[in-house]
Amino acid sequence: MSGVDRPGGGRGAGPLLLGVRHHGPGSARAVRAVLEGTGPEVVLIEGPPEANDLIPLAADEAMRPPVALLAHAVDEPGRSAFWPLAEFSPEWVAIRWALEHGTPVRFIDLPATHSLAWGRDEETDGAGKGGPADEGAGEGEGKRAAGAGAEGGARIDPLGALAGAAGYEDAERWWEDVVEHRGMGERGDALAPFTALEEAMTALREEHGRGGRDPAPASVPGALAAPGRDLVREAYMRLRIREAQREFGDGVAVVCGAWHVPALRRRTTVAADRALLKGLPKVKADMTWVPWTNRRLSRFSGYGAGIDSPGWYGHLFDAVDRPVERWMTKVAGLLRAEDRMVSSAHVIEAVRLADTLAALRGRPLPGLGETTDAVRAVMCEGSDVPLALVRDRLIVGDVLGEVPAAAPAVPLQRDLARTQRRLRLKPGAAERELELDLRKETDGERSRLLHRLRLLAVDWGRPTASYGSTGTFRETWRLNWEPELSVRVAEAGIWGTTVRAAATAKAEADAVAARSLADVTGLAERCLLAALPDALPTVMRILADRAALDSDVGHLARALPALVRSLRYGDVRGTGTEALAEVAAGLAERVLVGLPPACAGLDADAAEEMRSHLDAVHGAVGLLGDVPAPGHGELRARWAAVLRTLATRDTVPGVIRGRSVRLLLDDGGLAQDEAARQMGLVLSSPGTAPADAAAWIEGFVGGGSGGLLLVHDERLLGLVDAWLTGVPTEAFTDVLPLLRRTFSAYESGVRRTLGELVRRGPGAPNGSTATGPGAPGFGPGLDPGRADAVLPVVRLLLGLDEDTRRSEGGGGDACADLAGTAR
Structure with a gap:
């Protein structure tokens, strides 16, 4: 041959x-x-x-590159490879x-049937598990x-x-x-x-x-x-x-x-x-077309078979003539869209500079280096900040390809594509933010889709903090479609042919395989977010079994917050939470009973961990509200009794005792006089070790809001100041790290105010501990003009209508009006 x-x-x-x-x-x-x-x-x-x-x-009108051939093993979809x-x-x-x-x-x-099997024992790369990317x-x-x-x-x-x-x-x-x-x-x-x-x-x-x-x-x-x-x-x-x-x-x-x-x-x-x-070696493989992105063509993304500048290369391929002039025009258009002052004169000068640089460097035509240097000098005025935008949008680009509907796909992928079209939620290569109002039907369905995909490990969207509103009816997502998500969809296809059925089956399997009670409660929360009522009976049965068998108070305390948060979803999402309420109340009851003995005799690290559990349970009980615990009256009252027990028990570490007093004070379950008495007992007792007293202070005023408590209650500040100045020299170095950790969490303005108060000396001149106008660290009285100047901003923050609620009096009347509004 x-x-x-x-x-x-x-x-x-x-x-x-x-x-x-x-x-x-x-x-x-x-x-x-x-x-x-x-x-x-x-x-x-x-x-x-x-x-x-x-x-x-490839000849279909709906096929728009960049695209990629995706091969994956039928029995192991995660073993895949792309040919972009x-x-x-x-x-x-x-x-x-x-x-x-x-x-x-x-x-x-x-x-691919051989190349995918070949990579079975090799390390995974950026394209898939063992795939020859x-x-x-x-x-x-x-x-x-x-x-x-x-x-x-x-x-x-x-x-x-x-x-x-x-x-x-x-x-x-x-x-x-x-x-x-x-x-x-x-x-x-x-x-x-x-x-x-x-x-x-x-x-x-x-x-x-x-x-x-x-x-x-x-x-x-x-x-x-x-x-x-x-x-x-x-x-x-x-x-x-x-x-x-x-x-x-x-x-x-x-x-x-x-x-x-x-x-x-x-x-x-x-x-x-x-x-x-x-x-x-061989494996059974499937092949299809999937959308690709310019970012995945770029070596910057970590894909080993990439190129530095796909956007620039695409321009060179498309430009029939005068590529440099056409490129500079694109750059100018982008910068103008971002409100940069770029004129035609800038474009002409940038082209001239690029040509000059190419001649000086002995190049036949200006390349990417010359054009980038010219753009930086002429259009960006030497700044790399707008140049970064040019690199991101043009040199690399945010193009996402498209494939026709006739391309082979697993049933789950087809259902996802149909749902995306119905909800007008088109995937895009560029990361974007999506605000959802769950009171609207379409936004509610979008939320459910994204949560179901997260259950299937298809992280197209990631929840993020919402800055427009703190209401439970609003969600904010960051969406970014990566080609690897096509592999994740193929992997998830084993769970069902539709997104809802697959997410339901996956949630049930995850509940059975969950290792801890907190994992099961977190899964129940996600099932409610994703509106998977068919999965909830299995998840709740396993949750009840795990909760009944788990005797670790720490586990129960970690599990309770997620469970209680889930109870709030029934209002906005229309999800029934009766079974959750019963389990949550029972779980809270077990926490209330087991927490006092679990807090005794802990070392410093265990006490700090238990303090975080204490905060979590306190927030959960507050969310539960008036949900009754079986056979035991109102839950909040019982929780307040537990906090009083922890605050006064000598065997409980100081950080937990201090935190218990603080939580009671914040909830109105303890008067300020009583809080001051408790602090005085700890800080004034000669038998209290300095380290234990510092731990008590850490629990009481630790966290960002503790400084404000000291700013507005000079009596407490005086107690802390008097104790701190009386700590023996040999013990001061031992308590200093804990004190630094406590006070370093305060904002700089709070620390500055505390320093001023300490400099002036807490307490009134006659030795009493007075607060309010005229007390050390405070002004001589109320300034009506300054008080009135603050009102418009406060009304804006509170969302009040200034046309219907105007302040007509002086500063005192304005403050009274504002206080009534806040109540």
Whole structure:
């Protein structure tokens, strides 16, 4: 059997081998020119042959690159690989040319059924679990280790090696100068650039790889690392090329990575190639088209087969003439849209500067470096801040491709696409913020969809803080669709054919597999958010069983807040929460009973952890409101009794006792006089160790709001000040770290006010502890003018109508009016 040895790429002597750089606009233009000039009878492309049936979809009007071929193992959808294609990818140009001219087109790379199995034991990469992310239309030749294609070969960057040989430090700059800016394939002999690139790659393989030596076949079935992955792929491609030659003669054109051309040109035997393919591992694989993004084409995103500037490359491919002038116009339009003052004079001057820089640097045309420097100097006035916007929006770009509805997809993906269209929630490459008002039907459905997807580990949206309103009827999401989410959807397809059914099944399975009570309560909360009533019976049964068996108060305290938060969703979402209320009340009862003995005899770390549980339970009880605990009266009253017990029990650590007093004071369950008495007992008792007293203060005034308490209650501040000044010198260094932690949490304005109060000295001149106007640290009286000036802002914060509620009196009347409004 003769080898594939068409020398020089001339017709009549073998296949037409077009070695390209993946995602190279110069290569794409050259491929189009050669195909137009030669008119081959069949086009073969480096790519997975399982996608041959998907090729006709590339001609669909709804197909808009960037897109990618996605292969995943049927039994393990997370094991996947992408072959991305942009509008300026040579492979995409070859596919579209063949479809437009009615020419057969086929993929000839190693099948995905083998490449996915090959990666089973390898580390995962950015494209999927063990998937050969850069084996397809990614820039594998430029960034994959060149020596990986041969035993013992050195790992090099082919483009970097060629650029270094030409005296360039930057491979991207070298490629632009010799290919992009010299009109590869547009003038003169269209095949000449391919011949030159083939000669360069042949020399590189001879120096760094096995060159023309035949590789030894794998001695062990499935041991693909022995001959090297590239050698196996090239053997498979040679076999497919021979098949095409038998069918179409010499009218065969092959578009592949330039690194592979010397190997495909080399004389080999069919037996040797088949020996390399013998015993390859296999998995059952599915293939489809999925949308891709410019950001995922960019190397900045971490995808190893990317390029630095997909937006810039797309511009070079689309620009029919004067690319620099057209680029500067795009930049000016972007900056004007962002309210930057950019005129036509800026555009003219930026073009002139870019041309001058290119001449000074000896480049045939301004490249990305020259245009970026010109934009920074002229349009951005030397600032990198607007330049970052240009890089993000134009140089990289936020384009998200589209695939037709006819593309194969798992049923779950189709249901998701239908729901997205119905809710007008189109995926986008750029991150955006979505505000939802749950009182509106459409927004409520959007919220449920996003929460269901999160249950399925499809994190299209991430909940974030809402700054417009604190009401429970409002949600804020950050949406960002990444191509990997298509893999997550395929993985989630095992749970059901619709988003709701899949989320229900996944929630039930997660409840059974949950390891802690807090996990189950969190899952119940998520089921309510996602409106999955069919999953709630299973989740609630497991929750009740876990709560009945768990005797750890810490576990119960961690589980209670999520459960109580869930009770609030019934008001806005219309979800029944009767079963949750019963479980929550029972859980709270067990916490109330078990908390006092659990707080005794704790060390410092355990006490600090228990304090956080105390705060969480306090907030949960406040949300429960008047929900009665079975057989025990009103829950809040019982919780106040527990706090009083903790506040007065000597075996409880000081940080918990102090926190209990503070919580009672905040809720009105303890008068200020009593709080001052409790503090005095702790700080004035000679038997109290300084470290225990400092811990009590940490519990009482720790946190951001503790400083305000001291600012407005000089009696408490005086007690703290008197204790602090009386701490013995030898003990002061021991309590200082705890005190620093306590007071460093206050805002700077609060700390400044406390310092001023301490400087003046707390308490009235006669020694009494007075507060209010005239007391040390306070003004001599109320300033009506300043009080009235504050009212409009306070009314705006409170959402009051100034037309109906105007202040007619002085400062005293205004403050009284405001106080009544606040109540």
